[in-house]
Amino acid sequence: KSEVGGYPVVRKPMRQWVLKITAYADRLLEDLEGLDWPESTKEMQRNWIGKSIGAEISFEVDEHDAEIRVFTTRPDTIFGATYMVLAPEHYLVDRITTEEQKDAVDAYKEEAEKKSDLERQELSKTKTGVFTGAYAVNPANGQRLPIWIADYVLAHYGTGAIMAVPGQDERDWEFAEAFDLPIVRTVEPPEDFDGKAYTGDGPAINSDFLNGLKIAEAKQKIIEWLEKKNAGQKSVNYKLRDWLFSRQRYWGEPFPIIHVDGKPKAVPESELPVTLPEVDDFQPTKSGEPPLARASKWVDTVDPETGKKALRETNTMPQWAGSCWYYLRYISPNFDGGPVDKGEEDYWMPVDLYVGGSEHSVLHLLYARFWHKVLYDCGIVSTKEPFQRLVHQGMILGEVEYTAYEHDGKMVSAEKAEGMENIKRVPLSEQDVEKKGDRFVMKGTDINVDAKAHKMSKSRGNVINPDDVVNTYGADSLRLYEMFMGPLEQVKPWSTKGVEGVNRFLNRTWRLFFGDHEEENTFRVSEEEPDTDQLRVLHEAIKKVTEDIEGMRFNTAISALMIFINEANQWDSIPRQVAEPFVLLLSPFSPHIAEEIWNRLGHSDSLAYETWPEYNEEYLKSDTIEYPVQVNGKVRATLIIPAEKSKEKEFVLAEAKKQENIQKYLEDSDIVKEIFVPGRIVNLVIKPKS
RNA sequence: GCCCGGGUGGCGGAAUUGGUAGACGCGUCGGAUUCAAAAUCCGAUGGCAGCGAUGUCGUAAGGGUUCGAGUCCCUUCCCGGGUACCA
Numbered sequence: 114k115s116e117v118g119g120y121p122v123v124r125k126p127m128r129q130w131v132l133k134i135t136a137y138a139d140r141l142l143e144d145l146e147g148l149d150w151p152e153s154t155k156e157m158q159r160n161w162i163g164k165s166i167g168a169e170i171s172f173e174v175d176e177h178d179a180e181i182r183v184f185t186t187r188p189d190t191i192f193g194a195t196y197m198v199l200a201p202e203h204y205l206v207d208r209i210t211t212e213e214q215k216d217a218v219d220a221y222k223e224e225a226e227k228k229s230d231l232e233r234q235e236l237s238k239t240k241t242g243v244f245t246g247a248y249a250v251n252p253a254n255g256q257r258l259p260i261w262i263a264d265y266v267l268a269h270y271g272t273g274a275i276m277a278v279p280g281q282d283e284r285d286w287e288f289a290e291a292f293d294l295p296i297v298r299t300v301e302p303p304e305d306f307d308g309k310a311y312t313g314d315g316p317a318i319n320s321d322f323l324n325g326l327k328i329a330e331a332k333q334k335i336i337e338w339l340e341k342k343n344a345g346q347k348s349v350n351y352k353l354r355d356w357l358f359s360r361q362r363y364w365g366e367p368f369p370i371i372h373v374d375g376k377p378k379a380v381p382e383s384e385l386p387v388t389l390p391e392v393d394d395f396q397p398t399k400s401g402e403p404p405l406a407r408a409s410k411w412v413d414t415v416d417p418e419t420g421k422k423a424l425r426e427t428n429t430m431p432q433w434a435g436s437c438w439y440y441l442r443y444i445s446p447n448f449d450g451g452p453v454d455k456g457e458e459d460y461w462m463p464v465d466l467y468v469g470g471s472e473h474s475v476l477h478l479l480y481a482r483f484w485h486k487v488l489y490d491c492g493i494v495s496t497k498e499p500f501q502r503l504v505h506q507g508m509i510l511g512e513v514e515y516t517a518y519e520h521d522g523k524m525v526s527a528e529k530a531e532g533m534e535n536i537k538r539v540p541l542s543e544q545d546v547e548k549k550g551d552r553f554v555m556k557g558t559d560i561n562v563d564a565k566a567h568k569m570s571k572s573r574g575n576v577i578n579p580d581d582v583v584n585t586y587g588a589d590s591l592r593l594y595e596m597f598m599g600p601l602e603q604v605k606p607w608s609t610k611g612v613e614g615v616n617r618f619l620n621r622t623w624r625l626f627f628g629d630h631e632e633e634n635t636f637r638v639s640e641e642e643p644d645t646d647q648l649r650v651l652h653e654a655i656k657k658v659t660e661d662i663e664g665m666r667f668n669t670a671i672s673a674l675m676i677f678i679n680e681a682n683q684w685d686s687i688p689r690q691v692a693e694p695f696v697l698l699l700s701p702f703s704p705h706i707a708e709e710i711w712n713r714l715g716h717s718d719s720l721a722y723e724t725w726p727e728y729n730e731e732y733l734k735s736d737t738i739e740y741p742v743q744v745n746g747k748v749r750a751t752l753i754i755p756a757e758k759s760k761e762k763e764f765v766l767a768e769a770k771k772q773e774n775i776q777k778y779l780e781d782s783d784i785v786k787e788i789f790v791p792g793r794i795v796n797l798v799i800k801p802k803s
Numbered sequence: 804g805c806c807c808g809g810g811u812g813g814c815g816g817a818a819u820u821g822g823u824a825g826a827c828g829c830g831u832c833g834g835a836u837u838c839a840a841a842a843u844c845c846g847a848u849g850g851c852a853g854c855g856a857u858g859u860c861g862u863a864a865g866g867g868u869u870c871g872a873g874u875c876c877c878u879u880c881c882c883g884g885g886u887a888c889c890a
Contacts, residue, residue, distance in 0.1 A: 153807045153885090160806075163889065185890055198890090240888090270889045277890085284888055352889050471884075513814075543830085548813060551863075551881095597828070599816055602808095604883075608815065614828050620842090629843085669817070672827035679827090741823040746871040748823050774857085788870050794822045798870045 125401060130359040130368060130428060134483050138162050138351045140497075141482055149502040151602075154474045161475045163352025168336050170345035172197060172249040172276065175257060177209055181249055184271030184350050187281060188339065189331035191253045192320040193299035194276040195289065197260045198242065200268035201225040209260065211246030218243050218262060225264045240265055240288040251276075252344040253335070254321065263288065271350055279310060286310040300328070356480070358430060361403040363395040365429030372424045373416045384417055387425070403427040436477055437484040440464055440499060452493055459495055467500040470508070478503070504665065507603040509595070510566035511575030515541040517555055517562045526561040566606030577607050589703040590616040596667035596702060615671075619706055621678055622699065625687060626710055638714065639686035648732040650680045651691045655728040658698045671702055689714070694726035742769045743788075743796040750774045752795070762789045769795045 134141075142162050145155045167186035174181060181197060199206055201222045210218045221243040242263030249258045258276070265284055266275050279289035280298040286309045289296050299320045302311035317323040322338075323331045339345035359368070367387045369380040380387055390411035395404055405427035406412065416423040438452065444461045445454035469477075478500070485499040518530035519537040530536050546553045546562055553564040569576045582591045593615045598605045628635025643651070654677040661670035677695060681687060693714060700707035700720050711720040738759035740752040750772040758764050766787055769775060781802055788796035 156807070157885070160886085165889075167890080183890080187890080265888050265890095267889065272890095275890045282890070284890080287888095350889080474885080543813085546813095553813095594828095597815090603816095605815070608829070610829050611815065617843095618828080624843090668815090669827080672817075675827055739823085743823085743871070746822095746869090751823070786870060788822090790822065794871085796822080796870055 127401070129357055132356040132358045132483075134356045134480075135351060135353055137483050137486055138164065138353050140486055141353075141479065144482075144486075144498055148498060148500070150500075151503065151505060154471065154478070154503065154505070157474045158479055161353065161479065163350075165350050167348060167350065168332075168339065168345050169272065169348040170252065170276065170339060172252065172258070174205070174209055174260070175248040175250055177247065179205055179208060181205060181260070181274050182272045183274045183276045184348060185276060185278075187278065187328075187332070188335045188345070189317060189320075189323060189326075189328055190278040190281045190299045191251065191276065191335060192323065193278045193280040193297045194251055194253075194256075194258060195279060195295045195297055196258050196277045197249045198266045198275050198277050198288070199245075199260065199262050200266045200273040201262050201264055202268040203262070203273045205274075206245065206262055209245055209247035214244055214246035218245055221262060240284070240291045242288065242292065244292075252339065252342060259294070261288075261292070269354065270352065281310055281312055283310045283312070299323075356483075358433075359428035360431050361397065361401065362429055363389070363392065363404045365431060366434045367405070367429055368426040370426035371414060371416060372426065373419065373421050377426070378416065378423075381417060389429075403429065405429065433477070433480050437481045438488070440481075441488075441494065452488070458493075462494060463496045463499055463501045466502045466504065468504050468506055471505040474505075504601060506601055507599075507605060508568065509577075509598070510604060510606045511569045511573065511577065512608060513564060513566045513606050514575070515543065515546045515553065515562050515564050517541050517545075517560065524555065524558075524560050526559075527563045528561060569607075577609075582609075582612060586612050586616045587619075587705070589619060589705050592704075593619065593671060593702050597671045599668055601665055601667065618675055618678065619703060621682065622703075623706065623710075625678060625681055626692065627713070637686050638689050638692045641686065641688050643688040643691045645732070647681075647684065647688060647691050648729075649735070650677060651694060652728040652732040653677075654698060655694060655726050656733065659725070659728065662701065667702070674699060674702070696720065697723055697726050738792060740765060740769070740793075740795050742772060742775055743794065744775065744778045745798060746796060749778060760791045762791075765789060765795060769797070 142159060142164055145158060148155065165186050167184060168188035169182055169184050170188060170191065171180045171182050173179075181199070183197070185191075202225075206218065206222070221241075240263065242261045242265075245260045245262060247260045249260055250256070251258055261277075265288065266273065275285075277285040277288065277294075278299070279285040279294065279296040281300055286296065288294070290309075297319055298311065299317055300311055300313070301315045301318045302308075302313070303315065314328050317326050317328075317331045320331070323334060326334065336345070336347050340347075367389060369385055369387045370377050371380055372378070390405070390408040392404065392408050394407060398404060398406065405425075412425045412427060414423050414425055415421065441453040441458065441462075445457045448454040448457075481499055485494060486497060488494045489497055516527070517539040518525050518527055518533075519539050520530065520533055520535060524539075525533070525536075541555070541562060545556055546564070547556050548554075549559070553562050554560055555562055567573055567575060579591060590612055594612045597615055598608075598611065626637055628637050654673050657673035658670045661667065661673065674695075677698075681691075681695075693711075696707050696710050696714070697720060700711075708720060734756065736756050737753045738756055740754055740759075741748045742750040742752055750769070752765070752768055752772065754765055754768060766789060770779065775797070778799060779797070782799035783802055784797055785800050786798040788794070788798070
């Protein structure tokens, strides 16, 4: 059933345009290496491409002039093949099925056809299949293997047929068990192995000339043997399939293709772009033909090269046609000599940082890489990859909601409410709940409530409108809060209280420079020289903010700004030499206020043109170093040591032992070991005197 | 099922990658200011015991390595995301 309207969905063979992404499978795989992407995303793409190396082997069909080709990653297990399975759609099925089995096979095929992919998955627990009545011959040992059809073998992967080796494959084992087919182990499982199919490594058994070899060697040897016998060869397979690229919709780029004498032909470049015609009816057609087919004036055209009558292609491209290269067009949107201005492309590409949701991990991000590589091969772009660095931002959820459940007028615990009928959900406020152990309960009771932040959605009514936040707290507060909430990549719940917090920080910042508005003439920036303490506070902030921006840890960068403000609020005035660099640090996070302060500091130009401040290691040095002193790994005292003596082991240890709270522990014990990590920690390992 | 993340106060999150767990913010409590409130400021704030010094427990649970573990190793549980028989 369709999602909109609930119409029945039927499958129908159609002629379609397909992009040959499989030709780029290897390059898409290999070039992942050089990308500064999250490892998990790269891994997903690798799995999606799904390269597997194995062998293609031919099995002759007994009493037929036919052979079944199979792909396997485990040619070494060929002696354990006890039956064959074809996908129900396999082209040989009808030819080899015997009279007696014909009805059963046809029935099964019909069943399989009716099932959607989803249904096939749902029934995956129990294996189904039907015997065709035919046999194949194992090229390795001449054994006759019954040929079955089953929908656990997919028509579109590999060759649509497998040799089944239940001893080393879990699915085959299940199938063999279900239909009482023989099972032969060809890899010796470890002694303590008590499972069914064994997929791990081990010496080969029951395998004639392979016996004793480990998997890798056995594979090598059997492939050589098969190649010599002309029964198979090494082969590579991909999960990645070619990319169906046509849609039967109006809104999409038309294919620049015309059909002349029934043959497709590219529209010459001078005629590009082919644009959509105006039509009255955008609805899908009854026949399933694209809506563009109705625009007969547009469809009927002439081949500009030969003058012959021609028909335009009426399929359109999917939305990917835009998303796969928009980043190139953005570089030179007004350039009309091609997709992208070469000079601009040279300067800008590749994209230095691409921020996008992880839901694009395999589709958009793989398709765009594919297009880019094609454009690279055409000489249109100069880089092999479009996006050098990739970061997935986390979603912002709605505010945390506390929900209690009511049943028949009584409150019930959340876990009991699940699955009960006539349940009323009662929203609670934070004040109504308290934490008990690791769950939340209604205050003063034992009744568990749900405490959860949900995705923002209209239906749930927990959507935060940024415009409202901007109206109430200002754009700087919104921006600052979003960065302060937590790590960029993380999913985080919204908190309006949190916005108030950063808003307070901005107000404090403002008052630091200009004082309370009620007082007169309170410009608090002075022209005095900063003292060393002030310089240290400033330079600590510069260091932290600079490093954190580099690593995109905006939350901790902002906390460093807050620390600065907390310190500076205790000063009588702010020396200009400290104030100005601070405003620059603030500017990326809170540009409006920073710009305003900058202007009031007497600058007529925007601070956007200023250079970023640099920290000076000299100012970061403190006169004293603090050492925690541990006894048996537990902190018992802290020690303040003058910086110049802080690296002297003897001195620091002696000072440590002088501490009152340490002496207490040393009285009745012997020191067994003294740990001194310069600048870090002191640890005394003691043992009671015997 | 498999793969990838993750589990730290009442909450969002810090922790230089093995060296003082809880930075910063929110919330809460107490105080100042105020006729009152808002705003602001000061102080406290992981649990338990204690007036306090301090002690003790504590980073999902259990075990291990180490002088020292939120961080490393093993086992288990829970949450989030992805994926679906790929031979």
